[in-house]
Amino acid sequence: MSGKISFDDGAAYERGMGGWSRVAGGLFLDWLAPAPGQAWVDIGCGNGAFTEVLMQRCAPAVVQGVDPSAAQIAYAAARPGAAGAVFQVGDAQALPFEAARFDAATMALVIFFVPDPTRGVAEMVRVVRPGGLVAAYVWDILDGGFPFEPVLAELRAHGYTPALPPSAEASRMPALRRLWEAGGLEAVTTREIAVERHFPDFETYWDSSTNSGSVKSTLAKFPAEKLAAFKDGVRARLGATADGGVSFTARANAIRGRVAG
Secondary structure: OOOOOOOOOHHHHHHHHHHHHHHHHHHHHHHHOOOOOOEEEEEOOOOOHHHHHHHHHHOOOEEEEEEOOHHHHHHHHOOHHHOOOEEEEOEOOEOOOOOOOEEEEEEEOOHHHOOOHHHHHHHHHHHEEEEEEEEEEEEOHHHOOOOOHHHHHHHHHOOOOOOOOOOHHHHOHHHHHHHHHHOOOEEEEEEEEEEEEEEOOHHHHHHHHOOOHHHHHHHOOOOHHHHHHHHHHHHHOOEEOOOOOEEEEEEEEEEEEEOOO
């Protein structure tokens, strides 16, 4: 099980990751506690799940969303909750903005997808004014924090190697801190964000965590008996709730710093 990880279906992403993204994004913004009326750039905005939270909670003056996927950008631009944000196709390693344009730059669940995270951080620093905010959060995918870890763990138990983002090491807190400090950012601080979600039944979690990508294509090849056993293994890795549902707690690593000057 391998292959390039890409996101071109905004609706599929919403079914799978949208809920996780919104909860994590809200906790992230609570931690940042930004002032209203600022100009933001949301880098790797995807289908706009975090952009929507930013628009609704932070009263920004300007929000620019950038993502390499035209399909994701189209989905984001159609979100009613993100009305007022401007979206465009762009590369995190070569942002289409002049220097010092923004008060804040964020990467929400993105930095481990950037082929060269050092360049990605440098671009955030470039487009943010002196004293402005550069911040990110990312699922702790190498240490069991990914929302779909129960599925990935069961795949590994069956001898499969799930695909990882190209810069997966950047998901670890020490690596994030090195990136921010190497980028010349000041007052660098970090925190772990825990996101617990409850699902009314196992099938709801299963559908949301296996509806796209290489996981979906791999499981489609399982015969019925093997798939049933696989699902039992995933179910055993989830927490059972008193109402018959299931729960899981994902973890993200977050970081923030200020542009020098």
